[in-house]
Amino acid sequence: MTSPAPAAVSTSVLDLAPVVPVVVLDDAADAVPLARALVAGGLPAIEVTLRTAAALDAVRAIASEVPEAVVGAGTVISVRNVDETVGAGARFLVSPGWTDALLGAMKASGVPFLPGVSTTSEVVALLERGVTEMKFFPAEAAGGTAYLKALSAPLPQARFCPTGGISLASAPSYLALANVGCVGGSWMVPGDAVAAKDWARVERLAAEASALRG
Numbered sequence: 263m264t265s266p267a268p269a270a271v272s273t274s275v276l277d278l279a280p281v282v283p284v285v286v287l288d289d290a291a292d293a294v295p296l297a298r299a300l301v302a303g304g305l306p307a308i309e310v311t312l313r314t315a316a317a318l319d320a321v322r323a324i325a326s327e328v329p330e331a332v333v334g335a336g337t338v339i340s341v342r343n344v345d346e347t348v349g350a351g352a353r354f355l356v357s358p359g360w361t362d363a364l365l366g367a368m369k370a371s372g373v374p375f376l377p378g379v380s381t382t383s384e385v386v387a388l389l390e391r392g393v394t395e396m397k398f399f400p401a402e403a404a405g406g407t408a409y410l411k412a413l414s415a416p417l418p419q420a421r422f423c424p425t426g427g428i429s430l431a432s433a434p435s436y437l438a439l440a441n442v443g444c445v446g447g448s449w450m451v452p453g454d455a456v457a458a459k460d461w462a463r464v465e466r467l468a469a470e471a472s473a474l475r476g
Contacts, residue, residue: 281433303472335355359380406436428445450468
């Protein structure tokens with residue numbers, strides 16, 4: 263049975279919230295309560311990474327049971343990933359990198375997407391292809407805020423969601439940059455809280471992250 267097409271995201275993924283939680287789930291049964299806690303804390307955009315066997319079922323569950331969430335799929339690295347996740351209800355796609363084949367599939371999917379970059383040449387190549395919104399990954403290892411600040415003068419049309427090694431403490435320095443719309447992180451969904459099903463703790467951490475926009 264084919265899932266209904268995902269509803270369009272009416273605004274840029276980069277503008278939905280200051281932080282996009284990067285979620286890894288081993289049990290799809292945790293997806294709905296986790297998503298509800300994140301939304302309650304002010305983080306509606308949720309990236310479920312395709313790193314576990316439960317990921318597709320988690321996307322499907324959030325899409326069908328938590329309509330106030332904007333669920334996306336992360337670690338999208340193949341055309342098959344694009345097809346499967348959009349079919350499961352993903353409303354945006356995030357990749358750690360890109361190829362022409364993957365980019366073509368993401369463009370054809372009908373949902374917003376953030377292809378990953380870590381070099382100036384990759385950014386220029388995407389701009390050449392009409393893509394202006396990107397994931398900067400791995401953010402800390404690839405040069406962090408200094409690198410992104412250096413890109414802003416020659417490439418002001420490019421906007422980023424830096425992800426990789428970012429914490430509650432370092433996120434504000436990224437969000438202060440003109441070319442950063444949001445950051446991706448996992449500190450508000452710590453593994454021990456998910457394992458303990460401590461959704462109240464997740465909601466508190468999400469609320470802290472949501473307040474970073476100010």
